[in-house]
Amino acid sequence: MSDIQQQIESEKEAARAACSTDGSDSEACAAAWDAVEELQAEASHQRQTKPKKSSFEEYCENNPDADECRVYDN
Template sequence: MIEKKVKEATQVCEGDQTSDECKVAWDEVEEISQAKADFRRKLEKEDPLESFCQDHPETDECRVYDN
């Protein structure tokens, strides 16, 4: 997706790199890149066991014992 937007921005900016269309195209590239980075950070923070236990609470790995 990012590569596609970079290619589009490059094509839009071939004639005039200072045009409004060029600026908008590169803004879109930046927004998509930031969204991807935010998503990656979110995935890194999540505990895989927590996600698993939400889907399979009955498994031994997800049992919670009261002491």
Template sequence: MTMTFDVASANANSNQNGATNLETAILTAITEARNTCEQTGDGSANCAVAWDIVEELQAEKSHQLQAKKHKNSLENFCDRHPEALECLIYDV
């Protein structure tokens, strides 16, 4: 079961192709969860943990999609131009 989490988290944390890597991690975790449940039984603790990993990855994908939708025009501008005067944050 540890191997499943390591593969999924490695894919989820990669910044190369954010959504694509997260989707790949979800598909990998689903496959691993199905295999785990076939081997250990549907009521086993390992099966429950495997599906919890799938649920967490899907929740992360949902959170990332919501975060993208709520950015305003200034936030989008600052993402592209972090050095702009409008984007600088000063501690007073």
């Protein structure tokens, strides 16, 4: 996750540079900040993504007494 945070910081620096060079109303400035926003959205999405359960795990969660779902300790 720190890799995407580093990318965000790098893109922020590039956006600030583009805005100071080309002006805050320029297309380059807007595009640079769009890139930052997309990376931040991806980072947020990665934090929210939960590992998907398999069909069998979902079945066992809904039917814990099923023979297939029993766990025996040796």
